[in-house]
Each structure stands twice: as structure tokens, then as C-alpha cells.
Amino acid sequence: MIIAALLPLCLFLFPLWKITLEAPQYPTPLGMYIHINDFSDANPHDIKNINIMNHYVGMKYIPEAIPEFKIFPAGIIITTILGLVVAFLGNYKWFLYWFILMTVLSIAGLYDFYLWEHDYGHDLDPKAIMKFTNPDGSVMGFQPPLFGSKDILNFTAHSYPQLGAFFLALGMALSMVAYVVGKKARKLVLKS
Amino acid sequence: MKNLFKGLATLVASATLIVGCNNTGSQGNGALSSSAAEKVYVAPGEQDEFYAFLSGGYSGNLTVYGLPSGRMFKEIPVFSQFPTSGYGYSEETKPLLNTSFGFVPWDDLHHPDISQTNGELDGRWVFVNGNNTPRIARIDLSTFETAEIIEVPNCAGNHSSSYVTENTEYVVAGTRFAVPVPQRDMPIKDKKGNFKGALTFYKVNPDSGRMNLAFQVLMPGFDYDKAHPGRGDSHGWFFFTTYNTEEASTLMEVNASQNDKDFIAAVNWQKIEEYVANGGGTKMPTQYMHNVYDEETHTATSTTINEVLTIDPTEVAGAIYFLPTPKSPHGCDVDPTGEYIVGSGKLSADVTVHSFTKMMDAIENEKFSADAYGIPVLDFEAINAGSVKSGGLGPLHTEFDAEGNAYTTFFISSEVVKWKLGTWEVIDRKPTYYSVGHLMIPGGNSRKPFGKYVVAMNKITKDRYLPTGPELEHSAQLYDISGDKMELLSDFPTHGEPHYAAGCPAELLAPKSKKIYKLEENKHEYATLSVADTKVVRNGNEVHVYMAMIRSHFTPDNIEGIKVGDKVYFHITNHEQDFDVPHGFAIIGANNSELLIMPGQTKTLTWEPKKPGVWPFYCTDFCSALHQEMQGYVRVSPRDSNIELSWSLGED
Numbered sequence: 001m002i003i004a005a006l007l008p009l010c011l012f013l014f015p016l017w018k019i020t021l022e023a024p025q026y027p028t029p030l031g032m033y034i035h036i037n038d039f040s041d042a043n044p045h046d047i048k049n050i051n052i053m054n055h056y057v058g059m060k061y062i063p064e065a066i067p068e069f070k071i072f073p074a075g076i077i078i079t080t081i082l083g084l085v086v087a088f089l090g091n092y093k094w095f096l097y098w099f100i101l102m103t104v105l106s107i108a109g110l111y112d113f114y115l116w117e118h119d120y121g122h123d124l125d126p127k128a129i130m131k132f133t134n135p136d137g138s139v140m141g142f143q144p145p146l147f148g149s150k151d152i153l154n155f156t157a158h159s160y161p162q163l164g165a166f167f168l169a170l171g172m173a174l175s176m177v178a179y180v181v182g183k184k185a186r187k188l189v190l191k192s
Numbered sequence: 193m194k195n196l197f198k199g200l201a202t203l204v205a206s207a208t209l210i211v212g213c214n215n216t217g218s219q220g221n222g223a224l225s226s227s228a229a230e231k232v233y234v235a236p237g238e239q240d241e242f243y244a245f246l247s248g249g250y251s252g253n254l255t256v257y258g259l260p261s262g263r264m265f266k267e268i269p270v271f272s273q274f275p276t277s278g279y280g281y282s283e284e285t286k287p288l289l290n291t292s293f294g295f296v297p298w299d300d301l302h303h304p305d306i307s308q309t310n311g312e313l314d315g316r317w318v319f320v321n322g323n324n325t326p327r328i329a330r331i332d333l334s335t336f337e338t339a340e341i342i343e344v345p346n347c348a349g350n351h352s353s354s355y356v357t358e359n360t361e362y363v364v365a366g367t368r369f370a371v372p373v374p375q376r377d378m379p380i381k382d383k384k385g386n387f388k389g390a391l392t393f394y395k396v397n398p399d400s401g402r403m404n405l406a407f408q409v410l411m412p413g414f415d416y417d418k419a420h421p422g423r424g425d426s427h428g429w430f431f432f433t434t435y436n437t438e439e440a441s442t443l444m445e446v447n448a449s450q451n452d453k454d455f456i457a458a459v460n461w462q463k464i465e466e467y468v469a470n471g472g473g474t475k476m477p478t479q480y481m482h483n484v485y486d487e488e489t490h491t492a493t494s495t496t497i498n499e500v501l502t503i504d505p506t507e508v509a510g511a512i513y514f515l516p517t518p519k520s521p522h523g524c525d526v527d528p529t530g531e532y533i534v535g536s537g538k539l540s541a542d543v544t545v546h547s548f549t550k551m552m553d554a555i556e557n558e559k560f561s562a563d564a565y566g567i568p569v570l571d572f573e574a575i576n577a578g579s580v581k582s583g584g585l586g587p588l589h590t591e592f593d594a595e596g597n598a599y600t601t602f603f604i605s606s607e608v609v610k611w612k613l614g615t616w617e618v619i620d621r622k623p624t625y626y627s628v629g630h631l632m633i634p635g636g637n638s639r640k641p642f643g644k645y646v647v648a649m650n651k652i653t654k655d656r657y658l659p660t661g662p663e664l665e666h667s668a669q670l671y672d673i674s675g676d677k678m679e680l681l682s683d684f685p686t687h688g689e690p691h692y693a694a695g696c697p698a699e700l701l702a703p704k705s706k707k708i709y710k711l712e713e714n715k716h717e718y719a720t721l722s723v724a725d726t727k728v729v730r731n732g733n734e735v736h737v738y739m740a741m742i743r744s745h746f747t748p749d750n751i752e753g754i755k756v757g758d759k760v761y762f763h764i765t766n767h768e769q770d771f772d773v774p775h776g777f778a779i780i781g782a783n784n785s786e787l788l789i790m791p792g793q794t795k796t797l798t799w800e801p802k803k804p805g806v807w808p809f810y811c812t813d814f815c816s817a818l819h820q821e822m823q824g825y826v827r828v829s830p831r832d833s834n835i836e837l838s839w840s841l842g843e844d
Contacts, residue, residue, distance in 0.1 A: 028771075045708075045769035052743050052770070056817065129818060 001095055001178040005083025007171030008076050008102075011036045014163035017113070018042065019144050021050065022156045032062070033162065034113075036072040053155075057142055058128025059120060068112060075105060083175070092182025099175045106168070114146050228681045231672055234261040239702070242634045244647060244695040245304045245318050246668075251688025252299045254320055254331060259634070259645055259695065260670060262684030270329045270338050271299030271322045275785035279338075282787055283761065283796035284716075285485070287492040288341050292479040296325045302691040303354055306333075307401070311358035311423045311528075311639030315700035317401045319354040319363045326350035328365055328394060330401055334706050335487065342403045343480035345500050346373045346390040346410075352419040352432050352524075356396070358639070362461060363403060364421075365392040366432050370413030370439070373502075374478065383441040385565075387413030390502075391432060393461055402484065407468050409459065409503045409512070412565040413439055415448070416457070418523050418589075423639050424530030426548040428462035431533050435520035437564070448520065449539060453572065455514035455564070456524055456535050458551065463511040464503055472508065473501040488715040490794050506566035513555060514564055516572040517544050523589035527598065527613055528639050532577060536587035536600060543587045543600055545616070547577035578616045582609045588629060589692075591636030593643025593673060599636075601628040601648060608648050608671065610678060622678045624669055626652040633673070634695030642697060646671045646678070649690040656683055666690060707771040709792030716794035718763035723747045728839045735760045735837070741775045741789065742767040743816040745841065746809070749824030753837035756804055756830055762787075765794040776812025779826070786812050801828040 015033035020042065022029040030050050031042025039062060041047050051061045079102060086094040121143025124131075132140035132153070144150065144157040151157075161169075234240055240258030248255055252272030256265045273280030273289070280289050280297055289297050299322030307317045317339070318331045326344035331337065344350050344365040352366030370387035372378060378386070389411040394403040414434040422429035437454045440447030467473070478500045485492040505512045519537030521544070526533055533546040551570065553559075559574040580587075586604030593599070596613045606627050610620040628650050634642040648671065653664040665685040672679040711721060720726050720738040726747045729736045735758050740747045746764075754760060766775050768791035778786040779799050787795045801807065811822035829835045 049770045052768075 001087035001175060002084065004095075004171045004174035004178055005080050005087055005098075007167045007174065008083075009080055010167035011076055011164040012073070014167065015040070016162060016164040016168075018158075018160055018162050020158040020160075021053075022158070023154050035164070036076060037069045054142070056129045057132065057153075058125035058130075059142055060123065060125075062120075066116070068116075072109065079105065083171075087178075090182075092179050092186060095175050095179035095182060099172055099179065102168075102172045102175070106172075110146065117143050117146065120144075228672075228679065232260040232262065232670065232682045234258070234263075239698060241698055242642070242645070242695050243698055243701055244632065244634070244693055245306070246632075246647075246649065246686055246690040246693040247301045247304055247320065248687055249302065249689030249691055250300050252301055252322070253688065254301060254304060254318070255687050255690075256336065257684075257686075258698075259647065260681065262668070262670060262682055264687065266336060267687060268331055268336055268338065270320055270331065271296075271301055271327065271341070273297040273785075276788065278785050278787040278795060278797065281785040281797070283798060284491040284794075287494040288338060288483045288485060290481050290483055290494040291325050291327065291343050292345070292481055292496070293325055298324075299327060300324045301329075301688075302351065304692060304694040305355045305363070305637075306694045306696055307360040307396075308356055308358050308638055309360065311427070313635050313638055313640070313696045313700065314360070315696055315704075316360075318694060319356060321350050321353035321365065323350055323368070326353075326365060326367070328354045328363060328403065330363075330403060332401070332487075333701055334704050336705070337485070339485050339487070340402060341483045342394065342405070343482070344390075344392050345405075345478040345480040346371070346375075346388070346408060346476075346502075347392060349415075352391075352416045355419050355421055355430075357421045357430070357461070358423045358427050360396050360398070362393045362406065362430075363396055364419055364430060365390075365394070366416035366419055367391070368415050368417060370415060370436075373410055374476065380441050383413065384439040385413070387439070389414050389416050389434075391416060391430075391457075391459060393464075403482075405480075405497070405500060407464060407473055407501045407503050409464065409505055411457065411505055411512075412437075412567070414455070417521070420524050420526045420533075420637060422526055422530050422548065423528070426526065426530040426533075428460060429548075430459045430461055431515075431524050431526065432457040432459065433517065433521040433524040433535055434514075435522075453516040453518050454520055455569070456517045456521060456533060456546065457567075458513045458515055458533075460511045464508055467503070467508045467511070468501065473503050475499050476502045487709070488713055490709070490714065490716045490719075510555070512567050513551070514567055514569040515546050515551065515575055516561070516569060517546070518542070523587070523600075525590040525592075525598075525637065527592050528594065528641055530639075532613055534590045534598065534600075536590065538586055538588055538603070540587065541581070541583065541585055543580040543582070543590070543611075545577045545579060545613075546575045550575045550577065578614075580609075580611050580616045580618065582611065582618045582621070584609050584621070589631055591631055591633040591646065592641050593633060593636070594641045595643065597643075599631060599633065599646055599673070599678075601631045603627050603629065603651070606650075608646065608678065610673070620677045622671060622680060624648045624650055625656050625667060625683065626650055626654060628669075630690070630692045632693040632695055634697065636695075642695075644672070644674050645681075646673050647693060647695070649686060649693065651689070653685075657685060708769055709790055711765075711767065711769055711792040714765065714792055714794060716763075716765070718761070718796065719794045720763070720765045723767075723841075726839070726841075728753070728837050730837055733758050737762045737764075737839075739764045740767050741765070741777070741811070741822075743773070744811070744818035744822040746777075746811075746822065746824050747841045748839035749841050750827075750843075751825070751837075751839045752827040752829075753835045754801060754826055754828050755833060755835075756801055756828060758801060760799045760801065760826075761796050762799060762809075763794060763796045764789055766791050768792070773815060774813050775815050775822070777809065778812045779809035780807050788813060801826070804828050804830050 017034040122141040242259040244257040269279035326347040332339040347367040349368030351368035373388040395406040415436040436448035517535035519540035521535040522538040523536040554574040584602035766789040
């Protein structure tokens with residue numbers, strides 16, 4: 001359980017998510033890593049170049065910082081401390097509660113990410129250079145996928161979790177393992 | 193019984209395999225050797241195996257080609273103004289073309305040589321010579337741009353240049369036209385004995401590549417034609433061919449061709465270096481310019497130097513000897529081992545080869561046949577290793593492969609002849625189209641040649657391509673030399689007049705080729721690193737426009753308050769940081785050129801408006817879907833108007 005609680009800290013070392021944009025003119029695709037406290041270029045100047053591309057359709061610049069960059073790290077530190085407390089107390093039931101808490105928070109995080117992506121892809125400058133409409137006449141949005149790949153005009157956008165997210169998932173899985181093992185041990189104690 | 197069958201079956205199977213292999217093997221080779229097209233075909237999206245840097249001769253520039261395709265990738269402006277990029281027109285690059293004769297916007301570029309370490313190509317820089325107004329330039333092989341140009345004082349016709357020693361310790365400049373040193377007003381007919389031929393050695397800084405004139409050997413007034421460094425055992429020596437040892441000054445085609453033998457001058461630069469280190473040499477007043485381009489300021493500066501250290505060759509014991517070589521030798525080439533010095537008597541049928549070992553022996557045993565102005569002339573028989581009797585006519589230049597073969601061009605008989613070093617036997621010969629000058633094997637003048645292709649660069653084109661009126665591009669031929677016999681693969685036109693060329697494997701340069709200039713490293717005096725810093729500043733009748741450009745607009749794009757008679761400097765910074773997104777800048781009536789500005793770079797164009805009005809400027813490089821919209825206006829008012837300077841972007 002200690003390991004389970006500590007693994008999410010890897011999010012400070014490794015990115016959580018990556019969005020990649022492929023197009024014929026970009027033999028090296030443009031890419032952006034999302035960390036819990038930062039956006040970073042996959043290759044030098046990628047974010048700047050994504051912004052230049054996006055300004056044609058009126059998308060906002062990718063901000064330097066968003067409030068989540070403060071909330072997410074705090075959340076991770078708090079849940080890690082909680083996890084460690086739970087681990088030291090050693091009550092296996094709390095392992096499950098910690099897992100549930102982490103699941104709820106992760107889903108909330110993903111939902112937040114989705115909302116941001118939606119806003120980023122739909123809140124377009126009315127003076128956009130190029131305006132595209134869907135077949136039904138509504139304004140075309142440029143929201144990248146939450147998970148998976150999607151064609152957006154000349155680009156193919158990919159959105160996939162990165163090492164940080166895997167460590168988070170591994171930590172959560174370990175807490176479940178700890179719970180199951182703890183439960184079995186408890187049963188054994190009871191039986192004997 | 194079963195086992196026996198199994199054994200038999202295996203035998204049959206392996207026999208079939210062997211036969212099968214043989215069949216496919218020979219068929220494969222046969223098919224390959226028959227398809228020249230396949231060998232030069234580089235499929236779409238794939239890249240060439242070698243870079244080739246071909247001199248542009250009277251274009252003054254250096255062209256970059258790919259081999260085996262023969263496709264041209266870039267023309268690098270060196271000694272000539274180049275309106276395509278604004279080179280030599282922009283305020284930043286004008287200083288590169290400064291000389292002691294003033295601004296000289298053209299030259300005749302002959303002999304590229306790639307820098308070496310331990311006798312092997314290291315791909316840091318390529319050095320080229322300017323023949324007419326003697327200069328040497330250094331091109332940076334991470335940017336493929338001219339980084340430095342230094343003038344050669346006391347020289348005229350910088351032809352035996354710009355070859356490097358095997359660790360790029362020095363790059364040399366030898367004078368083709370003997371002249372009075374120092375220059376003075378005197379009768380031409382008094383040339384003999386009174387002119388000098390300067391051989392100049394520039395020390396190359398091993399880190400920055402910057403050149404500094406170390407010393408200049410004032411040789412007898414012959415014509416110093418071509419040169420190459422010693423390597424291996426002969427490292428420390430430099431060899432220069434001479435012609436016109438008659439010292440004629442008129443009707444040279446006859447009068448300079450009278451001596452049966454001219455010389456190859458062998459110069460021990462290590463001895464001279466030592467002599468200089470011990471305080472030797474005489475400082476002579478002179479004037480030459482040293483122009484250096486700084487990649488961070490994106491700006492070149494010129495410095496005038498007023499002194500040169502000269503060396504009297506008779507004062508340095510054991511440093512300089514003459515090797516008699518028949519018939520006005522032109523090419524002077526040293527084989528990869530450093531043992532053989534090949535002199536091509538251009539009026540001869542034969543190629544003369546000297547042995548370095550024999551030369552050292554002759555020096556030690558003082559086997560001298562004469563002396564010329566106090567410089568010992570070694571006995572021809574004592575140093576001669578052999579000669580190649582090929583039956584060709586007019587040998588010019590020789591390159592080498594890694595298997596002990598040499599390839600010599602014959603101008604008059606228009607062919608490349610392959611021969612064996614040591615035995616001097618001719619192995620193969622192939623015609624060229626027509627009248628070949630230089631040839632080039634990548635690394636063919638280093639310790640480590642890449643003997644896969646040879647490029648022959650011809651002087652005469654005639655009917656090789658569709659006619660384009662009286663003036664034609666020159667023609668090159670590519671031969672496969674990986675087998676015993678050379679195989680002609682393709683023809684391709686070359687720009688200007690290629691003389692020598694230098695080539696190297698693509699992987700030596702491609703990975704370190706710069707993609708952009710980093711904006712945060714831009715230290716240009718007038719750089720605008722943020723759009724917030726864009727402005728227009730008046731200083732008397734000088735107006736400085738601090739402008740930024742990014743897809744797809746200029747900041748500012750409306751400027752008012754400029755007056756007739758102003759001198760307007762557009763200092764434009766390209767804010768892009770993506771590979772291959774240059775922007776151009778052109779303004780109506782500019783008396784210079786456009787600018788082509790690379791991502792992260794700042795360039796300056798000067799504009800002197802002559803008429804009141806509203807004048808447009810625009811981006812010349814199709815940069816994006818909104819390229820046509822990348823434009824702006826400058827309002828020019830009469831000289832006496834009092835309209836205040838103002839500038840804006842996106843304000844209605």
C-alpha cells in the first residue's frame with residue numbers, strides 16, 4: 001500500500017497525457033505533453049506552432065498556466081499523504097476507500113480535461129480567418145479527442161495517456177491488490 | 193534405409209539451394225550493372241547518399257548537390273551578391289564583401305575543400321577561394337552559410353587555394369599571377385626577377401574555424417597554380433605546382449610554355465612555423481580585410497589589418513625545394529597514403545608521379561640539379577617514382593579511391609583514365625562530354641576516400657542538353673567506380689563554371705544541419721524579440737523600423753510619418769520557430785533586393801523613398817494559406833510635411 005500511495009508522485013516526473021497532431025507538412029508531428037503542473041513541447045516550439053496553426057480557425061492560444069496546474073499537484077500530494085496514513089494504519093478497508101477516492105478524482109480530472117478540450121475546440125474567435133461548418137450548418141469545432149485518434153481537417157489528432165498516468169493507474173491497482181490481500185489475510189486470521 | 197533417403201533428400205535440397213543462390217546471385221548482379229537508371233534513382237521521399245559541393249566559378253557561389261541523383265539543393269552565396277536572400281544587399285551581410293579595394297560584390301570561386309581531422313573529412317566547414325580579388329571564405333556546414341571571408345594581401349589570382357592541411361591547421365592561398373610585392377608602379381617588361389609569388393598560410397582556430405594570416409612565403413615570381421597538402425608521412429609539407437618559370441609577361445601561351453620542366457614547390461610549413469615561433473620573418477606594411485559573420489548577432493563585421501609577416505624562403509633552412517615536373521604542371525595531387533605527389537603536365541601526354549620517400553632521400557643526400565633564386569632544385573631522376581603513359585592528352589587533375597587507384601582527367605582527349613598507383617598501368621578509360629576539368633570522388637583528396645562515384649566536371653556542353661541559346665550551363669558526368677571498370681551513370685547540368693568540388697557522406701552533415709535559429713539566442717542590435725517591442729524611431733533623416741513577422745502578418749503593417757529623402761532601415765525579425773518557414777520582405781522601388789529571413793533571424797533592408805504616396809510591402813515567400821494577405825503600407829509624405837511617425841497593426 002505504501003508503494004501504491006507513492007506511485008502517483010511519479011506524475012511530478014512524467015507527463016500525464018500527450019496530444020499529437022499529424023499532417024503531411026509535418027513529417028515530424030507536432031506534439032504537446034500535459035503534465036499535472038505544465039504543458040510542454042514534444043519537440044522544441046511545438047506549442048508555439050500548434051498555436052500558429054490554430055489561429056487560422058480562431059482557436060485560443062494554449063495558456064501558459066491553468067488553475068488545474070495548482071489544484072492537481074495539491075490533490076496528488078494530499079491523496080498521497082492520505083494513502084500513506086491509510087497504509088500505516090493498516091486497515092485494509094481503508095485501502096478500498098482510498099482506491100474509490102482516487103477513482104472519483106481521476107474521473108473528475110478527465111471530465112475537467114474534457115471540458116477544457118471542449119471549450120478550446122468550440123469557443124472560437126468570431127473573426128476567425130477560416131470558418132468551417134458541419135453538414136448540418138452548425139459551426140465546426142476542433143476539439144481534440146479525449147482518448148484515441150480523430151481526423152480534424154488536414155490533421156490527425158491523437159490523444160493518449162503517458163507514463164505518469166500509467167504510474168497513477170498502477171498505484172491505484174496496487175491499492176486494490178493491497179485491499180484484496182489484506183482481506184484474505186484477515187479471513188485467514190479469522191479462520192485460524 | 194529411411195536415413196539414407198533422408199540424407200539423399202538433404203543433399204539434393206542443398207545442391208538446389210547452392211545452384212539457386214548462384215543463379216540469383218549472377219542474375220542480380222547482371223541486372224544491377226545493366227541499370228544505370230536504377231543506380232542514380234533516388235525514390236521520392238528518399239535522400240541521397242553523398243553531399244557534393246561544386247564550385248560555381250564565375251558565379252562566385254558554391255552549389256550543393258546530392259549524389260547519385262545529381263539534384264541541386266542549394267546555391268550558397270559566397271563572393272557574389274545574391275538577391276534571392278538579400279546576401280550582400282542586407283546591412284548585415286554587406287561587410288562580408290568588403291576588401292581593401294572597397295566593396296567587391298563578385299568573385300571567381302574555384303576550389304572547395306572540406307575541413308579534416310587526422311586526414312579524414314570532419315564536415316565542420318568548407319573553405320573556398322576567390323580567385324580575382326584574392327580572398328578565402330569559410331562556409332559553416334551546420335547553417336550552409338558563409339561565415340567568414342579574409343583577403344589575401346600581396347596576391348593576385350588566388351588560384352592555388354583553398355586547401356587545408358590534414359588537421360585543418362592551415363588553409364593556403366597561393367598566387368597565380370606574380371606581382372610586385374609590395375605593389376608599385378614599374379614597367380611590366382621588368383617583371384623577371386622583380387615580381388614575387390606569395391604563398392600565404394592562414395591558421396585555422398580549431399574551435400571557431402576563424403582564420404588568421406600566420407605567415408606569407410615570398411617565392412620567386414612564377415605562377416603558382418594548384419596545391420595539395422601532404423598527409424600521413426608527408427604531413428607537414430604542402431605542394432604547389434608552378435608554371436611560367438620563364439617569368440614571361442606577355443604572350444604567355446607561347447612564352448610560358450618554353451621550359452621543358454617547371455616545378456612543384458614542396459613547402460615544409462612545420463619548419464616555417466618553427467622559424468616564426470623563434471621570431472623569424474619580416475613584418476611588412478600592407479592592407480587587407482577580415483570579415484566575420486556572427487551567428488548570434490546575425491551580423492558581419494569588417495576589420496582592416498595593416499601588417500603581414502613575410503618569409504624569405506632562402507632564410508629558412510630545409511623548408512623549401514623545387515621538384516622538376518614536365519610541361520607546365522596544373523594539378524598537384526597527393527595520394528591517400530601521402531607517398532605519391534602527382535603532377536599533371538597539362539601540355540604533356542604523361543602524368544608525372546614523385547615519391548615522397550625519394551624526395552626526402554634526395555634532400556638528405558643533397559641530390560640537387562640546380563637552384564632557382566637560391567631554392568634547391570632536386571634531381572628529377574632521384575625523386576621520380578614513375579609516370580603514367582596513358583595515351584591521353586592534357587592531364588589536369590587526379591583523385592583517388594581507397595583501393596590504390598588514381599583517376600586522372602584529360603582535358604584535350606576528354607576522358608577520365610583510371611590507373612594503378614605504384615605500377616602506373618592504365619586500368620580503364622571513359623570519355624567525358626566534353627573536355628573535363630576537375631573530377632571529384634567524395635573524400636578523394638584525403639586519407640579516407642569513399643570510392644563509389646566520381647563526378648567529372650566539364651568545360652564544354654555543346655549538345656548534351658536541349659539548347660538554350662548561345663549560353664549553356666556546364667555539364668557534369670557521374671560514373672560508378674565501385675567495379676574494375678568505370679560505368680557512366682548520368683549527366684547533369686551544373687551552375688556557373690564548376691572547377692573543383694568536395695564531397696562527403698550525407699550522414700556527416702545531415703544530422704547536424706540547423707533547422708531554425710533560436711529566437712532567444714538572437715542578439716542582433718535591432719532585433720525585435722517580442723511584438724510589444726515593435727516601433728519606429730526617427731534619428732534625423734534616418735528612420736529605423738523595428739518590425740516582426742509571423743504567419744501571416746507584419747507588425748506593424750501600417751507606418752505613417754515617413755518623408756521623401758528619408759533613409760528607412762527595415763530591421764525585420766522572423767518570429768517563426770518552425771523548420772522551413774522563412775518569410776520574405778520586398779518593398780516597391782527598393783534599389784537593392786528582397787530579404788529572405790529564416791525563422792529566428794533578423795535582417796535589415798534599406799529603402800530610400802523618392803515619391804510621396806502610399807507604398808506597399810509584402811512577403812515574397814509563400815508562407816501559408818494567408819500568404820497573399822501578408823502585406824502592409826508605408827505612407828510617404830513630402831519632405832517638408834509634419835506628419836508624426838505612427839505605426840500600427842489591426843487598428844481601423
